[in-house]
Amino acid sequence: MPQKMNRSYGVTGNPQYEAPPFTDFASVTPDTPLDKLNLNWREKDLPERQRTKHVHKLHPYLGKFVPQLVEIFLRKYRPRRVCDPFCGSGTTLVEANCLGIESVGCDICEFNCLLTKVKVARYDFHLLRREIIKVLGQLHEACDSPLFGSQRRDVSAQVSPYLRTWYAPEALQQLLLFRDIISSTHYAPVFQVILSRAARSARLTTHYELDFPKAPITEPYYCYKHRRICQPIKQALTFLVRYTWDTYDRLMEYQRLRTDAPTTVIYGDARNVRFPPVDLVITSPPYVGLIDYHEQHRYAYELLGLPVHEHLEIGSASQGQSQAAIQKYLDDMTSAFQNVLRSLKSGGRLVVIIHDSRNLYDEIAKRLGLRVEYRLRRHVNRRTGRRSTDFFEDVIVWQV
């Protein structure tokens, strides 16, 4: 059980395992006392298929927050316009749109912005379907052609060392072919996300290291995930086809729930982007030295030729967790929130969801002169793969 936290401010909540977990999200109103809710969902309370409903599973992304948590705070504070300065894969923007709330998000990783834009865009589904059928038809035709295998050597010679190292020749050739075919489509960004998702699955990595691949695998290996001998991936075609239709279905499902509320995605640095006026901020900032956000989608950057600004990532894993890195993180985060505060109306709130194991966020609030209205520690039951350790997340509400 987690320790009771020091109550030096406002309402502090800790995991309340006694009460039943709260799952009636639509019942939240501005009067709902959030500190009384048990948000320590176990897998059976909030199963993966609900956490990854519709577009939330368009593409893997390490470091997402739970959409239902965002929904609770959007319903509680009912903003006219919400901002997520570290919008990542777009969870806040997707949820805001479903509730008819205008939103603006920013991220320093171009791929994350592409993914968010694809999630929240409007589509002519007849046109999208026609394009899918045409693209997959061309793909199958080219892959079935006797010429296809003979061109393999030329293809490998023309790509970056990363692509040459992490893909079997046939898989690489199929990915590059798909990239060529989609370049002239109207919905190219949708196909780029599909390409990236297939590229992630088709890497020469083990099934249990998809998040953090160590070294290319070219021989059969014992798979800890499937508990049997697995083979290295040789082709990408099945992933391309499967993910294309899965993407179509997910976009369609979201289409039925979405509203016309405007959504703006800005590719930029949260420390200096100019946000429009907002009355609520909901965000989960990067942690100190945990994830390299460009690197986690390296295959997408390599295949799509997207710009890379790794040095502008706050708290990236490559900067480590030294005292100097922590001090830099504190300064960078303070400056990012200072920038957001320029757009936040007086009395507005910032909801920050973070694993604040070093208690840095009280210091940040102090530097910014913000009142800590509410702080609770939530038990996150780790869900997938070998990362099955206990994990706690802090939900902090600051008021201007």
Ligand SMILES: C[S@@+](CC[C@H](N)C(=O)[O-])C[C@H]1O[C@@H](n2cnc3c(N)ncnc32)[C@H](O)[C@@H]1O
């Ligand atoms: C914890 S993730 C956010 C995940 C998001 N809540 C979601 O559900 O997808 C933090 C994000 O901050 C972004 N980031 C890091 N440094 C940044 C900066 N200087 N400006 C804007 N975004 C930055 C990372 O690229 C990453 O996508």
